[in-house]
Structure formats: structure tokens, C-alpha cells
Amino acid sequence: MDNNYLVDIQHERLSFFTPAGEVKALNDVSIHLKEGEVLGIVGESGSGKSVTAYSLMGLTAYPGKLIGGELHFNGHEVEKMTEKDFSKMRGKEVSIIFQDPLTSLNPVYTIGNQIMEVIRLHTDADKKKAYARAVELLSLVGINEPEKRMKQYPHELSGGMRQRVMIAIALACEPKLLIADEPTTALDVTIQAQILELMMELKDKLGMAIIMITHDLGIVASMCDRIAVMYAGRIVETGTCDEIFYHPKHEYTKGLLESIPRLDSTKHEKLIPIEGNPVDLLNPPEGCEFAPRCKNCMKICLRENPPKTDFSETHYAHCFMNQKAEMEGGNTNER
Amino acid sequence: MSDKLLQVEHLKQYFPAGGMGKNRKFVKAVDDVSFFVNKGETLGLVGESGCGKTTTGRSILRLYEPTGGKITFDGNVILDVENKVKADMLPYRQKMQMVFQDPYASLDPRMTVGDIVGEAIDIHKLAANKKERHDMIISMLEKVGLNSEHANRYPHEFSGGQRQRVGIARALAVNPQFIVCDEPISALDVSIQAQVVNMFEELQEQMGLTYLFIAHDLSVVKHISDRIGVMYLGKMVELADSYELVARSLHPYTKSLISAIPIADPIKARASKRIVLQGDVPSPLNPPTGCRFRTRCPYADECCAQKEPEWREVEKGHYVACHHVEKINV
Numbered sequence: 001m002d003n004n005y006l007v008d009i010q011h012e013r014l015s016f017f018t019p020a021g022e023v024k025a026l027n028d029v030s031i032h033l034k035e036g037e038v039l040g041i042v043g044e045s046g047s048g049k050s051v052t053a054y055s056l057m058g059l060t061a062y063p064g065k066l067i068g069g070e071l072h073f074n075g076h077e078v079e080k081m082t083e084k085d086f087s088k089m090r091g092k093e094v095s096i097i098f099q100d101p102l103t104s105l106n107p108v109y110t111i112g113n114q115i116m117e118v119i120r121l122h123t124d125a126d127k128k129k130a131y132a133r134a135v136e137l138l139s140l141v142g143i144n145e146p147e148k149r150m151k152q153y154p155h156e157l158s159g160g161m162r163q164r165v166m167i168a169i170a171l172a173c174e175p176k177l178l179i180a181d182e183p184t185t186a187l188d189v190t191i192q193a194q195i196l197e198l199m200m201e202l203k204d205k206l207g208m209a210i211i212m213i214t215h216d217l218g219i220v221a222s223m224c225d226r227i228a229v230m231y232a233g234r235i236v237e238t239g240t241c242d243e244i245f246y247h248p249k250h251e252y253t254k255g256l257l258e259s260i261p262r263l264d265s266t267k268h269e270k271l272i273p274i275e276g277n278p279v280d281l282l283n284p285p286e287g288c289e290f291a292p293r294c295k296n297c298m299k300i301c302l303r304e305n306p307p308k309t310d311f312s313e314t315h316y317a318h319c320f321m322n323q324k325a326e327m328e329g330g331n332t333n334e335r
Numbered sequence: 336m337s338d339k340l341l342q343v344e345h346l347k348q349y350f351p352a353g354g355m356g357k358n359r360k361f362v363k364a365v366d367d368v369s370f371f372v373n374k375g376e377t378l379g380l381v382g383e384s385g386c387g388k389t390t391t392g393r394s395i396l397r398l399y400e401p402t403g404g405k406i407t408f409d410g411n412v413i414l415d416v417e418n419k420v421k422a423d424m425l426p427y428r429q430k431m432q433m434v435f436q437d438p439y440a441s442l443d444p445r446m447t448v449g450d451i452v453g454e455a456i457d458i459h460k461l462a463a464n465k466k467e468r469h470d471m472i473i474s475m476l477e478k479v480g481l482n483s484e485h486a487n488r489y490p491h492e493f494s495g496g497q498r499q500r501v502g503i504a505r506a507l508a509v510n511p512q513f514i515v516c517d518e519p520i521s522a523l524d525v526s527i528q529a530q531v532v533n534m535f536e537e538l539q540e541q542m543g544l545t546y547l548f549i550a551h552d553l554s555v556v557k558h559i560s561d562r563i564g565v566m567y568l569g570k571m572v573e574l575a576d577s578y579e580l581v582a583r584s585l586h587p588y589t590k591s592l593i594s595a596i597p598i599a600d601p602i603k604a605r606a607s608k609r610i611v612l613q614g615d616v617p618s619p620l621n622p623p624t625g626c627r628f629r630t631r632c633p634y635a636d637e638c639c640a641q642k643e644p645e646w647r648e649v650e651k652g653h654y655v656a657c658h659h660v661e662k663i664n665v
Contacts, residue, residue, distance in 0.1 A: 044524040158615045188383035188551065190612045193595035197611055215525050218597030222604035241601045259529035260599055261558035263581060270536070271558065273529035277494045 005072070006176060006209050007033040007056065012069035014055055023281045025051045025064065027233040035176065038203065038210045040220035040241075042256075043230035044278055049213045052230070053179045057094055058086040074176055092122040095170035099182040101162035105154040111138075111165050112150030118172040137168040142198060160191035167198065174206055181213045196223060217260060221245060226314065229253050232279040232289035239315030249309070249317035251294045288320070296321055340409055340513060340545050341372040341395070347403035347416075348387070348394045352620060362619050364390040366569040367404075369646065372513070377539065377546040379560030379577065381553050381592070383616055387569040388549045389436075392515040395547070396431055397424055409512070429459050432506035436518035438498035442490040448501050449486030452476065455508045475504040478541075479534060496527035500534070507538065515547045520555060532559055553596055557581055562652075565589045568619055568627040571646065575653040585655045585664055588628050626658065634659050 014026040026048050033039050041049040054060055056073055058081060071078035074093050076085070098104040106114060115134040119125055125133065131150075138146035141164040154162055163183060170178055180199065184192035200223060203210055212224055220227055221241060228238040229252065237250040248254045255274040276293035279285070285292050291301040301320050309322040346368045349361040365387040372378045380388045394401045397414060406414040408431065413422040435441035442451055452472045462468035473483045479500040490498055499519060506514055516535065520528045532555060538544060550556050556563055557577045564574040565588065573586040584590050591610040598604045612631045617623055626644050629635035636659075644656045657663070 044526055160615055188616070189553075189595045190383065190591060191615065192597075193609050193611050196597070197609065216597065217525075217599040218604070221599050221601045222597045245599070245601050256526060257599070259526060261529075261532070261554045262599065263554040263557060263593070263596055264598065264600075264603065265558075266578065266582075268558070271529040271533055273533055274526040275530070277496060278524060278526070 004034065005032040006035045006037075006074055007031070007211075008070075008072040009052070009056070010070045010072075012052070012055065012071060013067045014051060014060060015065060015067055017063045017065060018282075021282050024233050024284065025281065026055070029069070029230075029233070029235055031228055031235065031238070033177070033209050033211065035209055036203070036207050037226065038212060038224045040212045040214065040224035040227045041230060042214060042217060042220055042227060044215060046232075046278060046281065047230040048233040049230050050181055053096075053181065053211050053213055056177075057090055057096060057179070058083070059096075088122075091118050091170075091175070092173045093175055094177040094179065095173075095175040096179040096181060097163070097166050097170050097183045100186050101159065101166045102154065104166060105162060107154055109153075110150065111152055111154065111157070115150075115165070115169050115172060118169055122173045133172070134168075137172055138165070140171070140202070141165070141168045142194075143168075159187055160194060163187060163191075163195055164198070167195075167202070171202060171206065171208075175208060177209045177211065178203075179211045179213070182215070183212075184219070185214070185216075192219075199223075217256065229256070232281060232284060234289065234318065236290065236319070237315075237317035239311070239317075243312065243315040247311070247315075249311060249315070249322055250290075250319045251296055251321060252290045253317070255293075255295070288318075298324070338374045339371045339407075340374045341547075342405075342407040343371065343391075343395060344369045344405040344407075345403060346391065346394060346401055346406070348390050348399055349402040360620060363569050363622065364619060365394060365401075367646075368566075368569075368571045370564055370571065370574060372545055372547060373561075374512075375539075375543055375545055376561040377548050377559055379556035379563040380547060380549045380566060381551060381556050381563060382566035383551065385568075385616060385619060386566040387619075388551075388566050389517050391566070392433070392517050392547055392549050396428075396433055396515060398433075425459075429509045430511050431513045431515070432509065432511040433515045433517065434499075434502050434506050434519045437522050438495055438502050439490075439522070441502055442498060442505075444490055447487055447489055448476070448481075448493075451490070451501060452486075452504050452508050455505060459509050461509065471508065475508050476501075478507065478538065479504045480530075494527075495523050496530060499523060499531055503531075503534070503538070507542070510542075511544070513545045513547070515549070517549045518551070519548075521550060521552065528555070535559060553581075553592065565592065568616060568622050570627055570656065571654075572628065572657070573653075573655045575655075579653060585649065585653065585660050586628075586657050587632050587634055587663060626656075634663055 009031050012026050012029045016023040016025055029052055043049045066079055112134055116130040119130040119133050135146045138149055143149055143164055184195050224241050226240050227244045228235050231252050237253045258272040259274055274293055279289050287303045288301045288306050291297045306318045306320045308316050308318055310316045346365055348365040349363050352360045352362045354360040382388045393399050403416045412420050413427055449472050452475050453468055456462050456468055456471055462471055472486055476485055481500055520531050548559055560577045563577045563580045565572050567588050573589045591612045594610045614631050617630055623630050625641050626639040629639040638658050644658045646656045648654050649660055
């Protein structure tokens with residue numbers, strides 16, 4: 001195992017045991033992340049992108065259960081950690097920003113109170129020092145009149161401001177890893193641009209790593225170093241930003257890229273949608289989960305799980321299409 | 336011109352927001368908006384939340400009773416507040432329909448899909464007997480890519496994309512000419528969005544429909560629309576042909592809106608420079624004087640604070656409301 005990684009998840013399996021049956025939310029997921037790197041996780045709802053990140057913080061609640069794999073984060077073996085260890089780690093070494101800032105802030109405490117809480121919990125700063133630090137954080141995230149805001153409640157702020165406060169709380173103890181779970185989905189585009197800009201600025205300033213969970217390929221293209229594409233609880237393809245956008249190797253990734261309308265197109269082209277409906281994880285299909293919706297589905301796809309194919313040190317995909325040439329051509333160097 | 340299907344003039348929609356008597360306050364959700372939609376075209380309406388795009392769509396259908404303005408549909412005045420004309424909407428409801436944003440909330444959970452689609456057929460008495468009604472429902476469902484066995488199921492048995500198809504089938508059931516699509520795809524997954532967008536286009540070709548397509552996602556709106564109107568705080572700020580609008584936008588708000596959209600292409604994304612607007616959208620309860628965009632506009636000056644910019648046609652078919660259009664776009 002390479003110890004240079006800040007995050008190293010190996011073969012993670014996680015299931016939700018619901019009354020209706022076992023839902024395999026994560027199925028053999030492996031990702032890693034270096035310090036200061038930005039990893040984007042894309043996929044549709046229910047593909048497991050949030051669960052992957054949450055499990056790193058021990059936030060998978062009942063009936064979710066980790067049933068296999070190794071999770072390493074910053075020297076911790078996450079799968080063996082207790083709730084007590086987690087509360088020491090959360091907010092200090094790893095922080096999270098949620099999608100909806102209104103529901104993730106406490107409505108009955110002032111903004112100042114909520115920021116100071118984190119600081120006082122994880123450092124030995126006294127009230128005065130924590131206050132000064134909180135004011136400093138608010139100005140760091142670009143909030144005007146920070147001292148006035150300290151006394152305000154979440155409902156008095158706009159959506160963009162609330163998300164800035166969330167970021168301030170997340171960064172209070174300068175974590176090594178920031179998990180951003182759809183941080184701008186609830187915001188308008190012009191505010192989204194402000195928040196993304198802010199996140200990148202702070203990343204450079206503080207040198208933290210970011211896991212960016214989103215379904216917006218545009219955000220990923222402009223922010224991330226590497227991308228993991230998830231479908232039905234698996235990482236189907238991962239690679240650097242350029243590899244994913246310019247040389248996609250999985251049919252799902254290709255489909256996603258073709259199905260989005262482009263703002264810079266100059267003539268009207270019909271969109272090429274991915275047909276069918278998202279997978280029902282209670283009854284996943286045999287073989288490759290994407291096969292029933294895949295344009296180039298072959299017989300083998302319906303029977304077997306596609307193997308991992310490496311294209312470069314950073315780029316791999318699970319898709320039989322990459323073996324097709326070998327299987328048919330017969331004169332590749334493997335023979 | 337006679338090929339205008341819908342004409343909206345000086346539409347105003349104010350909502351009371353507390354206060355009594357003289358102090359009565361109003362949210363000016365839509366304030367003096369004028370535009371027209373030609374037969375068979377798609378007019379897109381974009382803007383940030385709270386800019387009044389949904390309200391505009393609903394006021395046109397008179398789901399809200401507008402405070403002021405005149406609406407003409409297919410040559411008939413359906414509303415003229417000044418001259419106190421208020422047409423009976425029932426016959427027009429058959430020609431003007433709406434598809435809602437949230438496919439989870441807009442379908443009655445206790446009705447079967449067949450009844451949801453059939454309800455409009457009943458109200459407008461379009462079917463002579465039960466058999467005809469049933470056939471009509473099935474043909475509608477088939478049009479939107481569902482099949483006859485879906486008619487007996489309930490909404491909860493469907494995925495988001497399928498529900499939105501039901502919502503569309505319901506709108507189509509009365510054979511309308513004009514459909515207001517209010518964010519019909521924003522609640523759907525990315526991979527499903529393209530399916531629904533394509534379906535809207537196919538139905539338009541088959542049935543000669545006219546759309547008012549409301550969404551906040553400019554890339555989708557640009558894809559589907561012939562012309563696009565951009566709204567900000569209850570005002571229309573720019574309206575033009577969709578390619579023209581994206582390639583040569585004139586209003587500073589449109590410019591920043593376009594540059595704020597992340598491009599799904601890493602090389603272009605790295606090269607592009609964003610115009611990041613400062614601050615938030617002001618409250619519509621007391622919007623800024625003069626030009627409503629001036630508080631966030633990089634070009635704002637004295638003149639913008641005092642005078643409200645005029646809605647004018649700077650080039651053929653390209654409307655804009657800004658004092659400094661000529662200065663900004665040299």
C-alpha cells in the first residue's frame with residue numbers, strides 16, 4: 001500500500017439492510033486522494049457518491065453497515081474507529097459541506113456561536129480567541145461586516161451567505177480534507193460561481209484536499225484534478241479530468257458526456273440520451289449494472305462483471321467494450 | 336403580424352406582503368414585462384430564483400390573477416386589466432396547458448395514471464364514451480413513451496423521469512396549442528434530462544406545439560429554444576434569438592450569467608474567465624431604484640440609479656433594457 005495517500009479506500013463494501021432487502025450501496029469501491037488534490041465524484045442520485053464520502057467520516061447511519069474493505073484516512077484506520085474517535089476527527093481533520101445550508105445550520109444559534117463551537121471543541125482556545133478566529137474566518141470566506149454577522153441567525157442570511165458560513169465552519173480547524181456534497185446545487189449560477197471561486201482560492205491558501213460530489217459535469221471540468229464516475233454503487237471509470245472528458249472509456253461516461261446540452265454549440269444537434277431508467281439497487285441486474293441501458297451491450301455484459309482495464313497510471317474503467325477488440329481481433333499483444 | 340400565438344403586454348403581478356392601508360407592501364414579482372411567442376416556436380425564459388419567471392408563466396395562464404397588463408392568445412384578448420376584460424378561461428384551458436417542475440408533487444397520489452390523464456378529457460368533455468376515453472388515454476401515454484399497462488398504476492410506482500412523462504401526457508391530453516413548461520427537467524437526473532428534452536422536441540414537431548420553456552439552466556434552454564428572454568428581479572432585461580443571445584449578449588447581467596455557467600470541457604474551462612458578480616440578488620420587496628441590476632453591475636453610474644432603463648429593440652429581434660448598451664458593447 002502506498003502511504004503517501006491522504007485517503008486510501010480499498011474495496012469498500014457497504015449495504016443498507018432495509019425491510020425490503022439488502023441494498024448494496026457500495027460495491028467494491030476503491031479511491032485514493034493525495035494531499036491538496038481535488039477529486040470529483042460524479043454520478044446520478046443513488047449511485048453511491050455521497051455514501052462513499054460519508055463512510056469516511058463514519059456518517060453511515062443505521063441500517064447502513066460497512067461489510068468489507070479498508071479505509072485509510074490520514075493515518076487512521078477508519079473501519080476500526082469508534083464513535084468517540086470519529087468525533088475527535090470530524091471538523092478537525094475532515095470537514096463536510098452539505099447541499100442545503102439552511103437545513104444544516106442550527107436555526108436557534110447565532111452564526112458566531114456555531115463557528116466558535118467547532119473551534120472551542122477542537123482547540124484549547126478560550127472564548128475571546130475563538131471569537132477573534134471566527135471573525136477572521138468570516139472575512140476569509142468573503143462576508144462583509146463579520147462582527148455584525150456573528151450575532152445573526154441563519155434565517156437572516158441569503159442562501160449564498162449561508163453556504164459561506166458553512167464553509168467557514170468547515171475550515172475552522174484547517175482540515176486536511178474537505179468533502180463538498182453538492183455544495184452549490186441549491187444556489188443560483190451567479191452565486192455558484194462565487195462559491196466555487198472561493199473554494200478554489202481557499203484550497204490554494206490552506207492546501208487542503210477536496211472531494212467534490214456533484215452531478216454537474218461543468219463544475220467537475222473546471223475544478224477537479226481527477227474524476228471518479230459512479231454508477232449503481234461502483235466506480236465504473238476514474239481518471240484525470242482530461243482523460244475522462246477527452247478519452248472516456250466506459251459507455252456510461254460516454255453517454256453522460258453526449259447527453260448534456262452544450263452552451264458553446266453553434267448549431268442545433270439532437271441530444272443523445274441514455275435510454276432506460278436508473279437501476280433499482282434492491283434488484284440489481286446480473287453482470288454489468290449499466291448493461292440494460294447500454295447502447296453497445298453484448299451478451300457477456302449481461303452475465304459477468306466487467307474486469308478492470310488500465311489505460312494509464314491514473315485511468316481505468318470497468319467495461320467489456322475495452323476487451324472487445326482483443327476478443328475479436330485476436331492479434332493483440334496479450335496473445 | 337398574425338403568427339403571434341401569445342402576446343403579453345406590460346404584465347404586472349404584485350403579491351401583498353404585509354402592512355395595512357397606506358403602508359401596504361407589495362412584492363413586485365413581475366413588473367411590466369412584455370413579449371410575444373410565435374406559433375410553433377419555443378421561447379425560453381431564464382433567470383435566477385425569485386426573478387419572476389415562474390410567476391410570469393402562471394400569470395399568463397391566469398393561475399394567478401395579474402395586477403396589470405394585457406394578454407392576447409391567438410387573437411383573443413383573455414385579459415386586459417385596464418379595460419376590465421376577463422375572459423372565461425375554461426375554453427382556453429384546453430388550448431393552454433402547463434407542465435410543472437416537481438413530478439412528485441404535481442401528480443395526485445391517489446389517482447391512477449389513467450385517471451390523471453383522463454381528468455382533463457372529462458372536464459372538457461372530449462370523449463363521447465368510455466371506450467373512446469380509454470383509447471385517448473392510451474394514445475397519450477404511448478406518445479410520451481409509456482404504455483397501456485401503465486394506465487392502471489399509481490404515481491408512486493414510477494421513477495422521476497416516468498412521472499414527468501405522465502405530467503406531460505396530462506398536459507397533452509386536451510390537445511393544446513400552447514404549453515408552459517415550468518422547469519420540467521430540473522428535478523430529473525442528468526441521464527434522464529436528455530430523454531425528456533428530446534421528447535419535448537419530438538412532440539413539438541408532431542403536434543405543432545408552442546412552448547414557453549422556463550428553466551434556470553441556460554444550456555438546456557439554449558438547446559431547446561428559438562428565442563430566449565432573460566429576467567432579473569421581475570424585469571425582462573434581454574430577449575433575443577438563442578444563439579445570438581449566448582454568442583453576443585448585450586446586457587451585463589446576461590454576460591455574467593453566461594460566464595458563470597461551468598463549461599463541461601476542461602480545456603475551455605481553464606481558458607475561460609468568469610465574470611463573478613458581487614453580492615446577492617436584492618430583495619424584491621424593495622428593489623433598487625432605477626435599473627434593478629445596478630447594485631451588482633460593474634458599469635452602473637448615476638444615471639442607472641435615477642432612471643429606469645427603457646425596453647428597446649437595439650437590433651432586429653434583439654431587445655435589451657440597459658442605459659449603457661452602446662457604451663459597453665463597442
